[in-house]
Amino acid sequence: MKLNRRSFIKSAAAGSAIAAAGSIFPGISFAGWQKQEDASGNITWQKAPCRFCGTGCGVLVGMSGDRAVAVKGDPNCSVNKGLCCVKGFHSVQALYGKDRLKKAQVRKNGKMVEVPIAEALDVIADKIKETITKHGKDSVAMYGSGQWTIPDGYVASKLFKGCLGTNNVEANARLCMASAVTGFMTSFGIDEPMGCYEDIEHADVFVTWGNNMAEMHPVLFSRMLASRKRKRDVTIIDFATRTTRSSQASDKSILFKPNTDLAVANAICYEIIRNDWVNWDFVKKHTSFHKGKTNIGYGTEDHFSFKDKPEDISFEEYKTFLQDYTPEKVERISGVSAKDIKYLASLYGDPSKKVTSFWCMGMNQHVRGTWINNLVYNIHLLTGKISTPGNSPFSLTGQPSACGTVREVGTLTHKLPYGVVMKEGARKKAEKIWGLPAGSIDPKPTYHTVEMFRALDRGDIRFMWIQVTNPMITMPNLNRYRDGALKEDRFVVVSDVYPTPTTDVADVILPATMWVEQEGMYGNSERRTQHFDRIVPGPGDTMSDTWQIIEVARRLGFEKQFPWGEDEYIGKIWEEYRQFHDNPKHNMAPYEVLKARSGVQWPFVNGKETRWRFNTKHDPACKKGTDFDFYGKKDGKAWIWARPYEPAAESPDQEYNFWLNTGRVIEHWHTGSMTRRVPVLHNAVPEAYVELNPEDASDLGVVNGEKVKIISRRGSVTMKASINGRGVPPRGMVFVPFFDESYKINEVTLDAFCPISKQPDYKKCAVRLEKA
Amino acid sequence: MPILSYLVLPQAGAKEQLCADLAAIEYCEIIPADNEEAVVLVTDTPDEETEKNLQKMLKNLSSLQSISMTFGHNAEL
Ligand code: SF4
Numbered sequence: 065m066k067l068n069r070r071s072f073i074k075s076a077a078a079g080s081a082i083a084a085a086g087s088i089f090p091g092i093s094f095a096g097w098q099k100q101e102d103a104s105g106n107i108t109w110q111k112a113p114c115r116f117c118g119t120g121c122g123v124l125v126g127m128s129g130d131r132a133v134a135v136k137g138d139p140n141c142s143v144n145k146g147l148c149c150v151k152g153f154h155s156v157q158a159l160y161g162k163d164r165l166k167k168a169q170v171r172k173n174g175k176m177v178e179v180p181i182a183e184a185l186d187v188i189a190d191k192i193k194e195t196i197t198k199h200g201k202d203s204v205a206m207y208g209s210g211q212w213t214i215p216d217g218y219v220a221s222k223l224f225k226g227c228l229g230t231n232n233v234e235a236n237a238r239l240c241m242a243s244a245v246t247g248f249m250t251s252f253g254i255d256e257p258m259g260c261y262e263d264i265e266h267a268d269v270f271v272t273w274g275n276n277m278a279e280m281h282p283v284l285f286s287r288m289l290a291s292r293k294r295k296r297d298v299t300i301i302d303f304a305t306r307t308t309r310s311s312q313a314s315d316k317s318i319l320f321k322p323n324t325d326l327a328v329a330n331a332i333c334y335e336i337i338r339n340d341w342v343n344w345d346f347v348k349k350h351t352s353f354h355k356g357k358t359n360i361g362y363g364t365e366d367h368f369s370f371k372d373k374p375e376d377i378s379f380e381e382y383k384t385f386l387q388d389y390t391p392e393k394v395e396r397i398s399g400v401s402a403k404d405i406k407y408l409a410s411l412y413g414d415p416s417k418k419v420t421s422f423w424c425m426g427m428n429q430h431v432r433g434t435w436i437n438n439l440v441y442n443i444h445l446l447t448g449k450i451s452t453p454g455n456s457p458f459s460l461t462g463q464p465s466a467c468g469t470v471r472e473v474g475t476l477t478h479k480l481p482y483g484v485v486m487k488e489g490a491r492k493k494a495e496k497i498w499g500l501p502a503g504s505i506d507p508k509p510t511y512h513t514v515e516m517f518r519a520l521d522r523g524d525i526r527f528m529w530i531q532v533t534n535p536m537i538t539m540p541n542l543n544r545y546r547d548g549a550l551k552e553d554r555f556v557v558v559s560d561v562y563p564t565p566t567t568d569v570a571d572v573i574l575p576a577t578m579w580v581e582q583e584g585m586y587g588n589s590e591r592r593t594q595h596f597d598r599i600v601p602g603p604g605d606t607m608s609d610t611w612q613i614i615e616v617a618r619r620l621g622f623e624k625q626f627p628w629g630e631d632e633y634i635g636k637i638w639e640e641y642r643q644f645h646d647n648p649k650h651n652m653a654p655y656e657v658l659k660a661r662s663g664v665q666w667p668f669v670n671g672k673e674t675r676w677r678f679n680t681k682h683d684p685a686c687k688k689g690t691d692f693d694f695y696g697k698k699d700g701k702a703w704i705w706a707r708p709y710e711p712a713a714e715s716p717d718q719e720y721n722f723w724l725n726t727g728r729v730i731e732h733w734h735t736g737s738m739t740r741r742v743p744v745l746h747n748a749v750p751e752a753y754v755e756l757n758p759e760d761a762s763d764l765g766v767v768n769g770e771k772v773k774i775i776s777r778r779g780s781v782t783m784k785a786s787i788n789g790r791g792v793p794p795r796g797m798v799f800v801p802f803f804d805e806s807y808k809i810n811e812v813t814l815d816a817f818c819p820i821s822k823q824p825d826y827k828k829c830a831v832r833l834e835k836a
Numbered sequence: 837m838p839i840l841s842y843l844v845l846p847q848a849g850a851k852e853q854l855c856a857d858l859a860a861i862e863y864c865e866i867i868p869a870d871n872e873e874a875v876v877l878v879t880d881t882p883d884e885e886t887e888k889n890l891q892k893m894l895k896n897l898s899s900l901q902s903i904s905m906t907f908g909h910n911a912e913l
Binding site: 070077083095133136152744 | 838840842843845865867869870872873876878884888891901902904905906907909910
């Protein structure tokens with residue numbers, strides 16, 4: 065019997081791979097394979113999006129009784145066509161870690177004590193009331209996540225912005241996607257990519273800008289490699305600051321010095337114009353030229369503020385601006401040879417080639433993150449390679465719902481589900497949908513994430529509720545913000561699934577359900593909303609983050625705004641939320657459609673998804689009679705920006721002579737609080753390490769596995785050296801992954817940010833090294 | 837006791853070599869495509885340690901260009 069079941073499962077495994085191969089290589093045949101009858105081995109399968117990155121792969125979760133025992137890529141999901149990665153497969157194991165938080169805890173006489181969850185919710189509601197009475201409405205805050213489901217973020221915004229009247233709502237997507245948003249807003253006047261993953265099969269050239277897709281977006285990377293295998297004339301260029309697995313699999317790896325991608329992007333534009341590779345028809349009809357302020361600062365001081373002042377410029381002025389960026393001049397700044405710059409320009413400039421640019425944290429966690437987003441759009445706009453299949457500047461997301469929950473629901477201080485708090489029309493719309501009196505929503509944004517934690521440290525914020533994120537690992541310049549959270553008279557509530565350094569600073573811990581233990585929706589990088597059902601029961605007293613907020617809202621007297629029953633609330637919330645986007649530029653699919661499909665892309669108009677926005681052939685929101693319509697901007701045009709190269713906030717000097725770069729590894733999700741509890745993933749990379757260039761290691765007298773102390777002006781961490789491991793930095797740089805709470809690398813990083821997006825730069829600060 | 841399946845792509849022109857390499861590894865079963873440079877691999881290992889070693893061996897195959905998981909089952913869950 066056991067053997068039979070095993071062979072059934074193996075047949076199902078083979079069937080999945082064959083289905084995936086069929087989606088990726090149409091017409092592929094496997095004559096040697098005989099499908100077995102009932103190959104499922106009594107496993108029942110239910111669809112869900114994977115929760116471990118922004119790619120948004122559709123997976124099928126295999127259930128045996130009420131336990132999830134298997135995962136396969138969903139062949140009906142166009143994102144991954146049946147593929148998944150090692151994290152995706154192990155996602156079900158993350159549900160079953162031994163130390164899952166199953167009971168609520170409240171700090172009593174300095175000690176965390178288990179209590180019934182209803183008592184903990186009472187404590188939270190009382191504390192919110194007391195804090196507002198003593199210190200005003202802006203002394204309470206909610207800090208959420210790009211791993212929040214859409215309903216989680218929606219009810220958080222409704223309670224805090226609508227009912228309590230404070231704009232103290234932020235989410236960790238500020239740390240990963242804010243520059244992408246401001247990049248879109250400044251170039252196109254509307255957020256989120258114009259293209260979709262289908263661009264991968266159409267493109268002839270891929271340029272990955274500071275983006276190690278082989279580890280961070282492995283399924284999309286596999287699709288790129290499969291496309292190269294199938295079409296044979298596909299070129300992949302890895303443009304990065306260190307050598308990674310992506311570099312090894314690409315056709316050419318080009319390394320640049322940190323922050324100088326700004327100069328290289330301008331040099332590519334210089335070359336495109338010099339060689340007359342400009343698509344004049346497109347540029348004249350669909351673009352306009354602009355400049356903004358320069359020398360804009362780095363935000364390292366409290367209360368930093370910045371407002372850009374856009375000015376129109378002519379094409380000739382833009383061309384003059386680019387004179388500072390000849391390939392030869394930029395070679396000296398960037399370390400990229402003039403020949404390689406010209407090569408990159410020729411790929412973008414060749415009218416016969418379709419080009420897709422991918423980026424993620426490298427361009428977004430950047431003190432000039434908005435600018436570098438603008439500059440890559442410039443390249444695509446000058447050549448007219450945009451909004452058509454295969455021609456795509458594509459900003460990828462890191463988290464499963466950074467787009468769906470944070471960008472679309474608007475869980476940032478200045479945002480509402482539709483529009484911004486500063487606009488009366490947007491406030492009125494929200495107040496009407498939320499059944500609140502006019503004037504309930506404050507027209508002034510309060511704190512972006514870094515400033516919110518500074519406000520907690522200063523005492524301007526006294527109460528903070530943190531859900532689905534672990535800021536006591538992820539905040540840059542961490543020592544300051546942890547000390548701030550621990551100060552007298554600060555009250556911190558943390559909703560999570562496992563103990564973390566953030567639950568360590570909590571006064572109340574709420575045990576949360578995770579992923580498919582609750583119903584919800586995510587929104588991935590390509591404007592795809594993905595619904596999932598509650599497939600497995602949550603353990604103990606666990607409660608969804610949405611329901612926790614609803615319970616507290618009702619205790620605060622907002623029953624009218626949160627009237628739904630436990631068996632219907634997700635559908636009801638979705639249909640209420642959908643009203644905010646009821647227009648052809650952003651229409652979302654109805655609940656029943658979402659439930660039935662493996663994700664639906666918005667704008668969803670007249671029953672159809674929109675795959676390429678701004679292109680009249682594909683996007684019903686475009687004005688008729690024109691081929692493209694960049695309708696996000698009042699002038700209907702996409703904006704080309706003159707943005708200069710400016711250096712990082714802190715660069716290596718005599719004393720601190722190395723760059724520190726931080727990031728992730730494929731096996732671990734962010735701070736590792738889930739993936740480190742999965743034995744296979746934990747054993748694959750059991751602890752963090754510092755990658756060193758072999759020559760630097762030799763100068764330091766360090767061999768693989770020996771300890772190195774990394775010291776910055778803010779803190780230090782001692783960890784093992786990795787030399788010629790999976791990543792190799794150039795001389796003068798070290799790289800540390802941030803997944804391991806035993807080595808808090810963010811005690812070393814700097815809280816400098818892009819003045820426009822307010823997103824911190826985790827990729828660049830100055831450190832020195834000592835052999836430990 | 838994981839059972840996993842993958843879609844595996846060989847290095848240019850190395851499909852036969854890849855099939856030979858994979859077939860020589862214990863716990864691996866392969867189904868090569870007849871008309872494309874792609875191979876389906878099903879692995880069935882008795883324990884996590886063996887699985888870990890197998891993963892290492894797969895990563896080191898010079899005939900292999902990319903390997904993407906499509907299915908995973910773990911009876912111990
Ligand atoms: S690529 Fe991302 S979404 Fe897809 S399976 Fe892996 S972790 Fe999940």
